[in-house]
Amino acid sequence: xxELTLTKKDFTSDQEVRWCPGCxxxxxLSTMQSFLPELGIPREKIVFISGIGxxxxxxxxxxxxxxxxxxxxxxxxxxGLAVSRPDLSVWVITGDGDALSIGGNHLIxxxxxxxxxxxxxxxxxxxxxxxxxxxxxSEKGKITKSSPYGSLDTPFSPISLALGAExxxxxxxxxxxxxxxxxxxxxxxxxxxxxxxEIYQNCPIFNDGAFDPIKDSDTKDDVLLKLEHGQPIxxxxxxxxxxxxxxxxxxxxxxxxxxxxxxxxxxIQDPTYAFALSRLSGSTLEHVPVGVFRDVERAPFSQxxxxxxxxxxxxxxxxxxxxxxxxxxxxxxx
Amino acid sequence: MRVSKPVVMLDQVVIRFAGDSGDGMxxxxxxxxxxxxxxxxxxxxxxxxxxxxxxxxxxxxxxSSFQLHFGDHHIQTPGDAPDVLVVMNxxxxxxxxxxxxxxxxxxxxxxxxxxxxxxxxxYATNPIEDGSLDSYKVHALPLTSMTVGxxxxxxxxxxxxxxxxxxxxxxxxxxxxxxPTSLTEDFLTAKFGKxxxxxxxxxxxxxxxxxxxxxxxDFAVSYEVKPAPMDKGLYRNISGNVALSYGLVAAAExxxxxxxxxxxxxxxxxxxxxxLAKLKKFGVITFQAEDEIAGVGAALGASYGGSLGITxxxxxxxxxxxxxxxxxxxxxxxxxxxxxxxxxPSTGLPTKTEQSDLLQAMYGRNGESPCVVLAxxxxxxxxxxxxxxxxxxxxxRTPVFVLSDGYIxxxxxxxxxxSVDSLPEININLATEPNSENGDFLPYLRDKxxxxxxxxxxxxxxxxxxxxxxxxxxxxxAISYDPAxxxxxxxxxxxxxxxxxxxxxxxxxxxxxxxxxxxxxxxxFGPISAAVQVLRETGHDVAQAHLRNLNPFPKNLGTVLHSxxxxxxxxxxxxxxxxxxxxxxxxxxxxxxxxxxxxxxTEQIVNATxxxxxx
Numbered sequence: 001x002x003e004l005t006l007t008k009k010d011f012t013s014d015q016e017v018r019w020c021p022g023c024x025x026x027x028x029l030s031t032m033q034s035f036l037p038e039l040g041i042p043r044e045k046i047v048f049i050s051g052i053g054x055x056x057x058x059x060x061x062x063x064x065x066x067x068x069x070x071x072x073x074x075x076x077x078x079x080g081l082a083v084s085r086p087d088l089s090v091w092v093i094t095g096d097g098d099a100l101s102i103g104g105n106h107l108i109x110x111x112x113x114x115x116x117x118x119x120x121x122x123x124x125x126x127x128x129x130x131x132x133x134x135x136x137x138s139e140k141g142k143i144t145k146s147s148p149y150g151s152l153d154t155p156f157s158p159i160s161l162a163l164g165a166e167x168x169x170x171x172x173x174x175x176x177x178x179x180x181x182x183x184x185x186x187x188x189x190x191x192x193x194x195x196x197x198e199i200y201q202n203c204p205i206f207n208d209g210a211f212d213p214i215k216d217s218d219t220k221d222d223v224l225l226k227l228e229h230g231q232p233i234x235x236x237x238x239x240x241x242x243x244x245x246x247x248x249x250x251x252x253x254x255x256x257x258x259x260x261x262x263x264x265x266x267x268i269q270d271p272t273y274a275f276a277l278s279r280l281s282g283s284t285l286e287h288v289p290v291g292v293f294r295d296v297e298r299a300p301f302s303q304x305x306x307x308x309x310x311x312x313x314x315x316x317x318x319x320x321x322x323x324x325x326x327x328x329x330x331x332x333x334x
Numbered sequence: 335m336r337v338s339k340p341v342v343m344l345d346q347v348v349i350r351f352a353g354d355s356g357d358g359m360x361x362x363x364x365x366x367x368x369x370x371x372x373x374x375x376x377x378x379x380x381x382x383x384x385x386x387x388x389x390x391x392x393x394x395x396x397x398s399s400f401q402l403h404f405g406d407h408h409i410q411t412p413g414d415a416p417d418v419l420v421v422m423n424x425x426x427x428x429x430x431x432x433x434x435x436x437x438x439x440x441x442x443x444x445x446x447x448x449x450x451x452x453x454x455x456x457y458a459t460n461p462i463e464d465g466s467l468d469s470y471k472v473h474a475l476p477l478t479s480m481t482v483g484x485x486x487x488x489x490x491x492x493x494x495x496x497x498x499x500x501x502x503x504x505x506x507x508x509x510x511x512x513x514p515t516s517l518t519e520d521f522l523t524a525k526f527g528k529x530x531x532x533x534x535x536x537x538x539x540x541x542x543x544x545x546x547x548x549x550x551x552d553f554a555v556s557y558e559v560k561p562a563p564m565d566k567g568l569y570r571n572i573s574g575n576v577a578l579s580y581g582l583v584a585a586a587e588x589x590x591x592x593x594x595x596x597x598x599x600x601x602x603x604x605x606x607x608x609x610l611a612k613l614k615k616f617g618v619i620t621f622q623a624e625d626e627i628a629g630v631g632a633a634l635g636a637s638y639g640g641s642l643g644i645t646x647x648x649x650x651x652x653x654x655x656x657x658x659x660x661x662x663x664x665x666x667x668x669x670x671x672x673x674x675x676x677x678x679p680s681t682g683l684p685t686k687t688e689q690s691d692l693l694q695a696m697y698g699r700n701g702e703s704p705c706v707v708l709a710x711x712x713x714x715x716x717x718x719x720x721x722x723x724x725x726x727x728x729x730x731r732t733p734v735f736v737l738s739d740g741y742i743x744x745x746x747x748x749x750x751x752x753s754v755d756s757l758p759e760i761n762i763n764l765a766t767e768p769n770s771e772n773g774d775f776l777p778y779l780r781d782k783x784x785x786x787x788x789x790x791x792x793x794x795x796x797x798x799x800x801x802x803x804x805x806x807x808x809x810x811x812a813i814s815y816d817p818a819x820x821x822x823x824x825x826x827x828x829x830x831x832x833x834x835x836x837x838x839x840x841x842x843x844x845x846x847x848x849x850x851x852x853x854x855x856x857x858x859f860g861p862i863s864a865a866v867q868v869l870r871e872t873g874h875d876v877a878q879a880h881l882r883n884l885n886p887f888p889k890n891l892g893t894v895l896h897s898x899x900x901x902x903x904x905x906x907x908x909x910x911x912x913x914x915x916x917x918x919x920x921x922x923x924x925x926x927x928x929x930x931x932x933x934x935x936t937e938q939i940v941n942a943t944x945x946x947x948x949x
Contacts, residue, residue, distance in 0.1 A: 013800070015812065044795045049635070052803075060800050060813065065792035067638060068802025069631075070661050076596075076628035077658075080635030080643065081792070084594050084619060088639070088792055106631070109624035305619060312614040319616035321587050322754045325580060327570050329517075330751070331372050334566030 005070055006037040019054060024175035024201035029061055031181045036062075037244045039089065046089045049078040051098040054129050055122035055201070056064055060095040072103025074199065075110035075117065079301070082116045086302040089160055089189075092119040097127050100136040100156050107196075108165035113301040114193035118185075122175075122197060124203040125210050131205035139283035141181050144206075159278035159293055162196040162272045169195035171292040175202060180290065193300040213285040225250070225280065227291030233277075234259035238287060240280065248276040250287040266295040278306065338548065340555045343514075346405030348413030349507065352430045353422030354382055354391055356400040358500035363400025365504055369513040370404045371571040373749055376506060376563025377404040378860060379545035380412035380933070381744045384682040385601070390946040392454050405562040405782040410864040414935035420503055422446060422477070425455045441506070443477035443499065473552055477502055484542035485535050498539035500553035505543025512558050512904040516543060530667045538784045557645070567749055570939040572749040574713040574742035576603070579609035583616050583718025586642045588721075589728055589760035594636035595644045596629040596668060601646040601684045603674040630671065634658055637667045640764065642724055643816040646672040648740075649682055650919035652691055653698070659733050663827065664803050666778075666787045668762075670720075671695075671705075675739040677931045686931025687740035689856050690907040695735040696885060702824045704831035707759060707885040709805065711738040711859035714749035716742065725760045727833055730786045737884070739906070741933045742857040760823060765790040765797060770809075775799055777811040822912060836883040838890045841896060843877035845871070850947060853923070855881040855911055858904050858934060864937035884911070887918065895921040902926055902946050904939055 011033045019025045036046065046064040052071035059066030069077050074092045082090040092110075099107045099121050110117055125131040126144070133146035137158065141150040162170045169191040173184040181199070187269035188195035200211045213219050221236035233240040238250050239261045248262060268274070274294040281288040314320075349366070353359045360381055367379050367925050380401045389396030403413035418439045421427045423446040434440065445462050461467055462474045475784050481502040485495040501522075508515060519537060526533035547553050570578075582885045586593035597607045599622065611620040619636070623629040630645040636641030647655060652673045662669040675691045677683025695707045710719035718851045719736055727734040765788040768775045775797040790797035799811060807814035808822060841851075859880050866878045879894060881887070895901055895915065901923040909925035916922065926942040928934060 015800075042795065043798050044793055045790045060676060060802070062800075063798055064798035065798055066802075068800065068804060070657055070803055073627060073631045073658060076623065076631035076639075077635035079628075080594060080596055080621065080637075081631030081639045082635075083621065083632075084592055084636040084791065085639040086642045105624050106628055109628065146389070154725065163349070258357065309614045309617055309619070313617075316615045319583075321584055321616075324613070324616070325751050326568065329368055330568050330570045331374060332568055333374060333561075333564045 008033045011036045015060045017061050022204035027175050031178050035182050035185050041089050048091045049074045050093040053095040053098045055095040075106040077178050079115040081271050083302040083305050090117050090310035092117050094121050096123045096135045096137040111165040111167040111194050114298050115301045119190050120197045121200050123200040124201045126203050128203050148232050158198045163275045166203050167196050168193045168296050168298045170294045172198045172290050174200045180227050207325050225289040227264050229266050240283050266292045340553050342557050344557050348403045348416045349415035349418045350401040352399040352426035355396050357422045359398045359400050362500045365518050369517050373403040376409040376562035378409050379746045392451050392914040394425050394429045397426050403773045406562050411924045419426050424451050428455045439471045442474045444474040445476045445478035458838040477793045481539050500924045501536045502543035505540040506547045508558050509544045509547030515899045567750045567898040570750045571746050574716040575605040577716035578720045579606050581717040585721045585724030592641040593619045596632035597646045598625050598626045598629045600648045600651045603646045606646045626651040627798045630655040630658040634662050644670045644716050648674045649676045649845040656699050660703050661803050662733040663703045665801050666731040669733040670723050670727050672736045674743045683931045688906050692910040704828050709770040709856035713742045713745050713747050728762045739857050776809045779809050832886050839879050839888040840878050845875040848875040848877040849899040851901045853903050861934040864936040868940050892919045895919050899946050905939050
């Protein structure tokens, strides 16, 4: 392939972007448009498929192939495309309602199959497009239009859910941190198979400030636990230690010896460690790991499918329609 | 092996094998069918089995049966009632005796008519001995003990030996009707080649059954049914689900596209998934999805990438797929939805047949959401219908329904194997370059003739574009909430589907003066045709027409309907086609409806038609 010299502009469509002023989606879109040239993949080979929700308008704004589909079903539709067209780079854009409520079933099955999809889950912890009801990631007790006396639902952790669904790549990043978001997109793009990226995204209209603790310059350095492969997991003031039985906890650095700090290893096959990491952050955002939780090698779904077809053809020969129709039990009349 | 007893010639026979669902009745029926097909008889079959995989042994709900109608002439149905009923236990007798006309032959495994088994199904006395079967020709044979006896030289437990009793019965029936034995012997050898003891047991039981017929005085004569006159050519026996599967593979081959099936297992559609999963050497991708929605979603995703996306389902599965089918309508992508209809609503009757999804296929989506709808008439017609469905889906970029049903899905008939060269062409005609003067690609610019939109698949350089379920502007496909545009797009999608070219309806009326028309659709073709034959033989002029194309209807349908005094529409629902026809053509057709989970009998349609004559 000749060297591609695409720029951000090449990936920007002519459509007017229509999110609310101040929406976190703008920075995610801009970061994505800047990142895509780095893939080195021609525009026609890239497809964005979304479901329904504010985030799902994303594909309209990218000068690639794209489909704005139906609520929750993007992982299923994208799986059909990805396995039938392994030459494409397929991205799924979804939100906390789309991916975890109505489409929860499709998400977990896409992940367990390791379908070749890069799934970007914009988590704003609220239903935006339907104007502000609690979502499956909203904190318990949340007051919304549909929960005036407080939500009674226990929220999902998207990271824990993905790990439980056998996801081979799971990461978390934040809409406003362009650099970290770019790094995370890069890591996901290099992964073969399914990649789930949870992106904390601010909804300025219905859930403004939901992620303030990890965005305010006063607090964020103490809250964000940076996951870097081969490095101890720490924030400015805290570090992650193990109890020796698989449980992890966050302790003030002042109370522990540096040798006690857990060294991050995203490549551990067993998901238990990554799951323990995913439990460090609750709804309160006291300590929030960001980065790649898990990145393990597992044959992608489309590769398995096409290898199986090749193996059968190698063994049985390519199918002949006439002999299929004839079969083995025939009789001649006349 | 040659039969030495006197031979009676018959023109047709209906045999029903009935036993416990663990007795191997479906296999026995299948084997007898293959041997019959090979002899050149025309035939139709009707498997009938419980929804439970292993209902309690020896009970009426656990009875499984297989009916085969074969003859020396064109056979249209599996037969109204059995001439010969083979029953392996009291439950099978109880479940089937009501359908069996007096004078019929009943072959009974009397070993199974124990007090315990009789009590289980509520027989106070043994019907073999109490005279209640006196008006039948009963052959009460110790099938089980004869099988066990024949296998006594093998190292088998009694229970293991008893399992071959269905082969003993098959051997006996094969003797009675002069079926060749080599085919079943070859079949058993292939099936049990790796298990020599099981093979030996089945072959021995099969031959013992045959020899028993030849030597026992219980059967004084045997029967012969001459081959039926059929068009010249090479034939095979085929069921509806297999024919559908082959039609899909053929369509993909002709069109030069990859076949992608997204499906979730559901009875009775699952056999299409099973069949296609075996055909990987054709490059077929089968995706067993997490649910019905993902099955159709993945198929639509594959179609978007240029594959031929198919989804298969039955019963409530079709309801779950509705939303994604609506997306297919909006995106105008190829999609074939195969609905093997079964008794409903809800879970309904999973293993029984019905035609009650027609209105769902037509109207069961939000908004004005037109789809093309086809229905095959017979098991072998499933092949041609599948190809027509795929061609329309690919060429018009539209979801197409194929409404099969449990009756033709599992039933089988001889099929004149078509040559590959005779199959129609399919041209997907993908866009490869910009289609506007300024060099843009307009995904909703339409072909003037078909109204099909320009379709560029991902990977096509320079034609990058976005589509979605939100209403789109004419030509550009950009999001549009403009009222006039929406009105235009709704009408355009409707016009596209209404304009799909389908062949004219063919009328069969040898008298050319019939005033009564029987109009059917789908699997009622067999019983209607058989009834029409009976009516004509008894001096009634009656015309017959059968719809494969339910949306759009054939162009001449209105004219046809208006040229008869009376139009009778038999359906296995409460009048769904009748309702559509009344709405479309203002013709007050006479509906004849039945929802008993079983196909119409010839007699029912004859009687209903005679009634209509007298009105």
